[in-house]
Amino acid sequence: MGHINQKESQVDRFSKLPNDILLNILDQLDVREAARTSVLSKRWRQLPAMLSRLIIDVNNFLPKGVFKPSIDELVHINLAVVEATRSMLSQRKSNQYIIHLLRVTFHLRDGDSISIGHTVGHTMTQQNIETAEFIILTEKATAKCTGDDLVGYGKQFMSFFYACPDAFGGLTRLHLKNLRFGELDAPKVLSTCKRLRHLLLHNCDSGAWTILQFIHSQLIELSIFSCRFERIELSWLPKLARLTFEGWISFEDPLFFGYVPVLEVLSLGSTCLSWHKMVTLSKFLDGTSVQDLTLNFKSEKIWVQPEDPKRLASMFHKLRSVNLIGVPEGYDLTWTMFILDAAPSLKELYITVWDHICEMGMDEERRRADSCSEKNVEWEGYDFEHQSLTTLTIFNFQPEDYFVRYIRRVMEVAVNLDDIFLYKRPSCGRCWDKYPGPSRYPSAKKQRCSLRNKIAQGTGSLAVIHFPALLRSDHAVKERSARSVCDRPL
Template sequence: MEDGNREDMLSNLPDHILLTILDRLNVCDAARTCVLSRRWQQLPAMLSQIKIDVLDFLPEGTTACYQREIVRINGAAVEATKSIMSRRDPSRNTIHLLSMKFFLRDNDTISIGHSVGQIMATHKVEIAQFAILTEAHYSCRGDDDLVYYGRNFMLFFEACPGAFGGLTRLKLQDLRFGKSDICNVLLTCKQLKHLRMFNCDSGVWTTLQVEHLELSELEIVNCSFRKVVLISLPKLTQMAFHGWIAFQDPLSVGDVPLLETVDLTNVCLSSHKMVKLSKFLGGTSVRNLRLGFESEKIWVQPEHLTRQLASVFYQLTFVHMAEIPEGYDLSWSLFILEAAPNLKELYLTVWDHLCTMEMDREKRRALSYSIRKGVRWESSASRFQHRSLETLVIFGFESEEYMLTHVRCVMEAAVNLKNVFLYNRLACKMCRDNPLPSSFPFAETKKLLVEKIITSGIDSAASIHFLAGKAIWASHVAKKNFP
C-alpha cells in the first residue's frame, strides 16, 4: 500500500477473480475473509463452490477425534451450513460444487439435510456430495454400533428426501442396513454418479444387488457382503472392490457395457480359493485393471489363453499388480501378457509393507494367514511375442534372481518394448524410520552390471532406467495410484 492509501490492491480485483480465490479455500478460511472489509463480507454468499468439512473445525495440529470434540465440531459444521445457506445470493443460481462432510449425529444431520434440501430447491447444483462419518470409525466398536448408525442414517435419509434426491456423490461408512435399505437409497438418489461404501453391510453373508441408471463410479471397501451383483449399471465406468469375504464367486457382473476401470484388492488367507479373472470380469471390456494383494498370498489363478479369456482381456491397455509379496517367482504374472494382446503398460509393485501387515506369528496362525504366498504357473507357449507393450514399471526392484529373470522374460516377449523403469523399494514414513536392507543397484557400476545380466542374449531396443529415492515420475505416480 502507498502512504495514505488505505485500499489494498487485492480488494481492487473484480468479483469473479476474488471468488475464484475463495473457491479454493475451505469454509473456515473463506469465512475469515469477511472481516477484511464490507465488500469481502458479501463474497462468501456468492461462492460457486461450498465445501464444509467437519474436520476443518478441529484445532490446528489436532488429528484425533474424541467424543467431546466430535460434538463441538459437528455443531460448528451445522452452524456454518445454516449461515452460508441462509445468506446465499439468490441471483447466483448455479452452485458448481456443494460438498458436505459431517458426523452422523441425530438432529445435527437433519439440520444439515434440511438446509441442503432448501438450497437445492432454489438453485441449480451441479455436483452435490455427502461424506457421512461415524464415531465408530474412530474407536473400536462392535456390530451393535453398526446397527445403531445404520438406523440413524435411515432416519436421516427419510427425513431429508429433497437433499438425497439431488445428490451426485455419496460416501458412507460403518453402517449396517436393513434388507431393502440400500435399494431404497439408490431409488431415491436418482442423480447419484458416485457411491462409496466402507465397512457397510446388510447383515452377515447377505448379497448386495446394485441397479442404477446414472451411477458411473462404485467403491465397495471392506464390506461384509457374501456377494456383490451388478445387475444393470449402464453408465458405470469405474469400480473398486476391496476386501471381499467369500472366494466362491464374490462378484457377479451383469449389464455394465461402459465399465473400463476396475480395482480389485484383497488379503488372501490359506483357506481361500483362488479367483479366475475370466469369470470375475466376464461380460466386461475392461481397459485399466489394478490387482492388489496387500503383501499376502496371490489370490489370482493364472489361466491359459482360451477364446473366453481372450474376450475378457482383449481391451486391456494398462495393468498394475500392487503389493505383490517379496521373494516369490513372478512368472505367473506373464499370463496377463499372453492374454492381453493390446496391453501397452505393465506396472508391478513388489512390497512387503511391514507397517500394515500382521507380523505376530501366533495371530497369523490363528487368522489362517498363508505361509507360502506364491503361485506356480507355466506358459502354454514356450516362446510368445507381444507386440503392443511399450512400458514396464517395477516398484520395489531388487537385484535378486527371480526379479532379474522376470524382467528378462518380459523384455524377451515384448518385442516393441521401449522403456523399463526400475524403482527401489517403496517406503512410508514409518518404513523410512526403520529401513530394510536392499540389493537395489544404487552405484553406477552396479547398475551397469545388472543391466548387462538382464539384457545378455536378448535382442531388445528397450532402455532400462534405474530410479532410486523419492524421484518417482509424476506420470508413474498417477498410474500407480489410479483410479
C-alpha cells in the same frame, strides 16, 4: 497507525479486482477463511454468497494441534459445520449463482445431520447445484467399531435419510462408512438418490451373509471397501465406468457383473487365506472388457489362478494398463506372463513387489493358522510374441535373480518394449522404520551399469532400463495405489 493504513491499502488494491478473479481466489480457501473475508469491506461481504465451490469439512474446524478429538470436541466441531452450512447457504439468492460443487463432511449425529440435510435440501429446491456430496463419518474409527456400533450408526443414518429426502434426492456423491443396513435399506437409498454418480461404501454390511444388488441409471463410479456382503451384484448399471472392490469375505463368486457396458477401470483387492479358493479371472470378470485393471494381493497369497489366455480373450481384448500390487517378495513372477499373453493391446505393465507391513498380519501365531505359507504360483507357459507393450515398471526392485529372470523374459517377449523403470521401495510413513534390513536397491552408478548389462545381455531388446531417482508424475498414481491401506478413504 502506518501499519494499519498499509493493510487497508492492500485490501483496497484487492477490492479493485474484477469479481471473477476475487471469487477464484476465494474458491481456493476453506469455507472458514472465505467467510472471514466478509469483514474486510461491504464489497467483500457479498462475495461468499457468490462462490461456486463450497467445501465444508469437519476436519477444518479441529482445534489447533488436535487430530483425534474427544467426544466433547467432536460435538463442538460438528455444530460448527452445522452453523457454517447454514450460514454459507442462507446468504445465497435463488439461481443467481450456480454452485458447481457443494461438499459437506460431517459426523453422523442425529440433530446435526438432519439440520445439515434440511439446509442442503432447501438449497437444492431453490438453486442449481451441479455436484452435491455428503461424506458422512462416525464417532468411532472403523478399527474400533463393534457390531452394536454398526447397528446404531445404521439406524442413525436411516433416520437422517428419511428426514431429508430433498437432500438425498439431489446428491451426486455419497461416502458412507461403519453402517449396518436393514434388508431393504440399501435399495431404498439407491432408488431415492436418483442423481447419484459416485458412491463409496466402507465397512458396511447387512448383519448376515446377504446379497447387495445395484440397479441405478446414473452411477458412474462405485467403491466398496471391506464390506461384509456374501455377494455384490452389479445387475444394471448402464453408466458405470469405474469400480473398486476390496476386501470381500467370500471367494465363492463374491462379484457378479450384469449389465455394465461401459466399465473401463476395475480395481480388485483382497487378502487370500489358506482356505480361500483361487480366483479364475475368466469366470470372475465374465461380462466385462476393461481397459485399466488393478489387482492387489495385500502382500499375501496370490489369489489369481493362471489360465489359458484364450479363455480371457473377450475380457482382455481392450486392456491397455495392468497394475499388480502387493505381490509378495521372494517369489517367482513368471506367472504374470499369462496376463500379458491374454492382452494383445496391453501397453503398460506395473508391478509392486512388496511385503508391506501395513497390509500384512504380523501376529505369527495367527499367520500360521490363517495364512497360506505357499504364496508362489506355478505357470507352465509357452513362447509367444507381444507387439504392444511399451513400458514395464517395477516398484521395490531388488537385484535378485528372480527379478532379473523375469525382466529378461518380458524383454524377449515384448518386441516393441521401449522403457523399463526400476524404482526403489515405495515410501510409507507408518512402517518405513519397521523393516528388518535396508533395501538392496542399487544406488551406485557402477552397480546400475552392471545390472543393465546383466539384464539385457542376449535378449536382443532395445528397451532402455531406468533407475529413476525421482518418481515420474505419470507413475505417481500407480505408486500411491500400492500404499492403499495408508490412504484408506475417510
